[in-house]
Amino acid sequence: AIESLYLHLDSIAVEKxxxxxxxxxxxxxxxxxxxxxxxxxxxxxxAGKHLDPRDVFEVISHVDENR
Structure with missing residues (x-):
């Protein structure tokens, strides 16, 4: 499973x-x-393991370029 966490928010507009x-x-x-x-x-x-978000964005960027 892939999870993204957004912390220190004053208000939340979505549900888990x-x-x-x-x-x-x-x-x-x-x-x-x-x-x-x-x-x-x-x-x-x-899968519960922390990743550097910059690495994730780099992968997503390459996927988008190849669509």
Missing amino acids: GQYVEAGEALGVMGDTGETDGAHLHYEVRV
């Missing part, structure tokens, strides 16, 4: 497991938890 379209708002960035200001903490996990 919901499919979303490109450009759809997922929530509003905030400063919840122990933070020094508003920001987004973004994580990607595959």
Whole structure:
């Protein structure tokens, strides 16, 4: 399973497991938890293993180019 996590949001506009379209708002960035200001903490996990999101975006970019 592939999971993407968006943390420190002030509000959430989607439900867990919901499919979303490109450009759809997922929530509003905030400063919840122990933070020094508003920001987004973004994580990607595959089968429970953390991945560097930059690597994921690179793969997606190559897939889109080859469609």
